[in-house]
Amino acid sequence: MAALYVVATPIGNLGDISARALQVLKAVDAIAAEDTRTSGPLLSHYGIGTRLFAAHEHNEAQAAEKAIGLLREGRRVALISDAGTPAISDPGARLVRAVRAAGFAVIPVPGANAAAAALSASGFEGAFHFAGFLPAKSTGRRAALRALAGVPATLVLYEAPHRILDLAADLAAELPPERRLVLARELTKRFESIHATTVGEALAWLQGDEYRQRGEFVVLIEAPVVAKNDDTLDAEAERVLGLLLAELPVSSASRLAADITRAPRKALYARALQLKADGDDDGSET
Ligand code: SAM
Numbered sequence: 001m002a003a004l005y006v007v008a009t010p011i012g013n014l015g016d017i018s019a020r021a022l023q024v025l026k027a028v029d030a031i032a033a034e035d036t037r038t039s040g041p042l043l044s045h046y047g048i049g050t051r052l053f054a055a056h057e058h059n060e061a062q063a064a065e066k067a068i069g070l071l072r073e074g075r076r077v078a079l080i081s082d083a084g085t086p087a088i089s090d091p092g093a094r095l096v097r098a099v100r101a102a103g104f105a106v107i108p109v110p111g112a113n114a115a116a117a118a119l120s121a122s123g124f125e126g127a128f129h130f131a132g133f134l135p136a137k138s139t140g141r142r143a144a145l146r147a148l149a150g151v152p153a154t155l156v157l158y159e160a161p162h163r164i165l166d167l168a169a170d171l172a173a174e175l176p177p178e179r180r181l182v183l184a185r186e187l188t189k190r191f192e193s194i195h196a197t198t199v200g201e202a203l204a205w206l207q208g209d210e211y212r213q214r215g216e217f218v219v220l221i222e223a224p225v226v227a228k229n230d231d232t233l234d235a236e237a238e239r240v241l242g243l244l245l246a247e248l249p250v251s252s253a254s255r256l257a258a259d260i261t262r263a264p265r266k267a268l269y270a271r272a273l274q275l276k277a278d279g280d281d282d283g284s285e286t
Helices: 019-027 036-045 060-072 094-099 114-120 136-149 161-174 204-205 235-245 251-260 265-285
Strands: 003-008 029-032 052-054 076-078 105-109 128-134 154-159 182-187 193-200 217-221
Touching: 003 019, 003 060, 003 094, 003 136, 019 105, 029 060, 036 052, 036 136, 052 060, 052 128, 060 076, 060 094, 094 105, 114 128, 114 154, 114 182, 128 136, 136 161, 154 161, 161 204, 161 217, 182 204, 193 204, 235 251, 235 265, 251 265
Parallel strands: 003 076, 003 105, 029 052, 029 076, 128 154
Antiparallel strands: 154 217, 182 193, 182 217
């Protein structure tokens, strides 16, 4: 059946391609590739001789016409990008839209994606907001960061090595220094590194060794901590505070509980005072 297959390819390690992706790339009549020179070695590594045509950001409309022409002849076409999943900070979305508008099926063949790989190894939980590449110039980047600062989700950014220091400097200028941050570099490659730090410390860490600045980056910034009212400490904060308070004075217990649970220190301190007072009252009665 004529269809466009959107096929994920590796982001570094050639082994990260699915059996289904290989089967599809062999079986289709043509592959639309972001850069035929980049994809050539991958395809020849797997003995795939399917003919390629270019589908990059500057010819996407013509590439879409070409793909639709093939589909009208009843042929099957695959779309791949230089690395990872097409249309994720890569060309492909316009071609996909055109193919769908022409009434043909679009079938995803999922696989590697730098954002998902970084998130999976970050330890950050819950919602995430994929922002991809921020503007290249600092003014635009800082404006984008201001707009993103309050988003209640882990921020996922892509960055190239020549801008990573500038990004780290702008993050420090626009976001609270204590927000946790993970720098995921060269994922699936020989010099892969995943470093957990904070917004306030990331720039100095990167500057500490020029090797830390090399390669491709995913930058993850944990969701902002939402301030809570004194009476809305969650059960975990209550539990941790109670345990610490049994051993420590109010100020140390609330400080440590804030570090552990990330609940607001002020609220914990107030609650600790209250618990202490209640405890003292109980003590005098028994
Ligand atoms: N389509 C790709 C995907 O699915 O992740 C993203 C392509 S985008 C043009 C390239 C950017 O993705 C890089 O600048 C970097 O931010 C990120 N990236 C790609 N491969 C990576 C890797 N191996 N390690 C870390 N980041 C990577």
